[in-house]
Amino acid sequence: MTGAQQSARRPVIENRPLRYPNTASRPMMTRRAWWLLVFNFLIPGSAQVLAGNRRLGRFGLGATLFGWILVALSIVTLLLWQQVFFAIATNWFVLLGVQALLFAYLVLWIVLTIDTLRLVRLVRTGSITRFAVALVGVGAIVLAGSGVVWASDRLGGVRDSFGEIFAESGPSVPPSDGYYNILLLGADSGEGRDSMRYDSISVASINADTGAVTITGIPRDMVNVPFAPGPMQDLYPNGHSGHADPVCGWGSGINQLRTEVEVCRDGTALYPDAVANGSEPGIEATKDAAEGLLGIEIPYYVFIDMHGFAALIDALGGVDIEVTERLPKGGGPAYDGQPAEEWAIGWIEPGMQHMDGDTAQWYARSRYTTSDWDRMLRQRQLQEAILAQFTPMNVLNRFNEVLNAGTAIVQTDIPQSMVPYFAELALKSKEQPVTTIELTPSGVGGIGIIPEELSADDVAFIQDYLQQALHPPTPTPTPAA
Known part of the structure; x- marks a missing residue:
C-alpha cells in the first residue's frame, strides 16, 4: 500500500x-x-x-x-x-x-x-x-x-x-336485560357425606356496560323454591319439596338438589347436555332454582371447592377482615352441645384481622353461637376481601400460586371466548363498590325473607326487589321554579 x-x-x-x-x-x-x-x-x-x-x-x-x-x-x-x-x-x-x-x-x-x-x-x-x-x-x-x-x-x-x-364450556350468550348473571357455588363436601352439598349459594349480576357487581345471597336451606321452565319445573310445578325415603331421600332445601338429581334420580336423563357443556346435572338444577327464585336468566356458574378455598387465599397473600365477634376454630363436638373451650383448636379474635387461608375458612364456616344467616354475611365479606386482593400487581407477584390454586378449586362453564369480555368487566368492577342482597330476615342484615317459610308472595317480593336494585328508577328532574 x-x-x-x-x-x-x-x-x-x-x-x-x-x-x-x-x-x-x-x-x-x-x-x-x-x-x-x-x-x-x-x-x-x-x-x-x-x-x-x-x-x-x-x-x-x-x-x-x-x-x-x-x-x-x-x-x-x-x-x-x-x-x-x-x-x-x-x-x-x-x-x-x-x-x-x-x-x-x-x-x-x-x-x-x-x-x-x-x-x-x-x-x-x-x-x-x-x-x-x-x-x-x-x-x-x-x-x-x-x-x-x-x-x-x-x-x-x-x-x-x-x-x-375452560376445557369444556357452554355456548356464548348475550347479556340478559343488561346483565350477565353467574351462579356462585361453594361445596360442602365434608367427610362421611353421601353427596357433596352446596354450602354457599349466591348469584353475581354483572352490569354488561359498567361492570358493577350485585351479589344476591341465597340461604342454602331455603325451601319451596320455584323452578324456571325445564325438567325440574315439570317435576315441581308448585315449588321444590323434600322426599322422605330410607334408601335415598332428600330435604326441601335448595342445597339438597345435587343429592336429589345426581344420587337419587337419573340426572343425565334430566339434563342430557350438562356434562358436554362443562356442567353437572346438580348444578343445572340449582341454576333453574335460582332463576325461578330471582326471576333472571343465569347462563353460567362458577364452582369453588371449599376444601381448596384456603389455598387460594394463601396464594393471594391472605385477606383483611374486620371480625365483630370471637369465633372458634374447629368443629364437630360443637354440634353435640359441648362448650367451645373444650374442643376449639384456636380462636379468631374481634377486630381487624389479616387471615391466612386456614383462618379464613374457619371464619366462613364456623357455626358456633351463629346462624346460617350470619355465616352468609361472613362469606360475603370474604368474597369482597378476595376480590380486593385480585390487584394486577398482587396477582403478578404470586402468579403461579394463584394459577395452581385456581385450577385446583375452580370449575366453570363460562366459555373461553367470553373470558376476554369478563376480564374487561372485572377491571371496570374494581373501580366500584360491590352491592350485596341477602335473602334473609331483616334483623340479620337481609331484606325481610324467612327462608323456611318461603311463599309465592315472598318470591314476587324478591324478584321485584332485585329488579329495583339492578335497574333503579331514573330520578325525575325537579322543575325549575
Whole structure:
C-alpha cells in the first residue's frame, strides 16, 4: 500500500474506533470493550453492526425492533382496546407462539453476546477489564435467560390453566336485560357425606356496560323454591319439596338438589347436555332454582371447592377482615352441645384481622353461637376481601400460586371466548363498590325473607326487589321554579 493510500485510509480508521480500533492502546480497547457490551445489552445486534458481521447485526436489530414493536402494540392495545388484548392474551395458540418467540430470541441474544465477547478482544484490554467484561457478559446471559424462563413459565401457566378450567364450556350468550348473571357455588363436601352439598349459594349480576357487581345471597336451606321452565319445573310445578325415603331421600332445601338429581334420580336423563357443556346435572338444577327464585336468566356458574378455598387465599397473600365477634376454630363436638373451650383448636379474635387461608375458612364456616344467616354475611365479606386482593400487581407477584390454586378449586362453564369480555368487566368492577342482597330476615342484615317459610308472595317480593336494585328508577328532574 502506498503512502498516499495509507493517508487516505487513516482518517476512516481513526473515525471508526469500534470497527478499526488501535489494538496497541489498552485504554482504547478497554473503553471499546465496555461500549460494545453496553450496546449489545441495550440494543442486541448493534455491536455486530458497529464492529462485526453486519449481516448478523442487521438480523439481530431486526429481531429486536420486531420485539419492541410487539411490546408497544401490546401496551397500546391494553390501554385502548382491552377486550382485544385479553382475547389475544388468552388464546392458547398465541401464548404458545409467544413462548416459542421468546426462546428463539433468547438463543439469538446468547449468540450475539458470545460474538460480542469475541469482538471485544479481551486479551487486548486491561487485566482487570478482561475478567470484569467476561463476568458481566456471562451475567447478562444468565439474567436474560432467567427473564425469558420466568416469562415463559408465566405464559405456560396461563395456557395450561385456561385449558384446564375452560376445557369444556357452554355456548356464548348475550347479556340478559343488561346483565350477565353467574351462579356462585361453594361445596360442602365434608367427610362421611353421601353427596357433596352446596354450602354457599349466591348469584353475581354483572352490569354488561359498567361492570358493577350485585351479589344476591341465597340461604342454602331455603325451601319451596320455584323452578324456571325445564325438567325440574315439570317435576315441581308448585315449588321444590323434600322426599322422605330410607334408601335415598332428600330435604326441601335448595342445597339438597345435587343429592336429589345426581344420587337419587337419573340426572343425565334430566339434563342430557350438562356434562358436554362443562356442567353437572346438580348444578343445572340449582341454576333453574335460582332463576325461578330471582326471576333472571343465569347462563353460567362458577364452582369453588371449599376444601381448596384456603389455598387460594394463601396464594393471594391472605385477606383483611374486620371480625365483630370471637369465633372458634374447629368443629364437630360443637354440634353435640359441648362448650367451645373444650374442643376449639384456636380462636379468631374481634377486630381487624389479616387471615391466612386456614383462618379464613374457619371464619366462613364456623357455626358456633351463629346462624346460617350470619355465616352468609361472613362469606360475603370474604368474597369482597378476595376480590380486593385480585390487584394486577398482587396477582403478578404470586402468579403461579394463584394459577395452581385456581385450577385446583375452580370449575366453570363460562366459555373461553367470553373470558376476554369478563376480564374487561372485572377491571371496570374494581373501580366500584360491590352491592350485596341477602335473602334473609331483616334483623340479620337481609331484606325481610324467612327462608323456611318461603311463599309465592315472598318470591314476587324478591324478584321485584332485585329488579329495583339492578335497574333503579331514573330520578325525575325537579322543575325549575
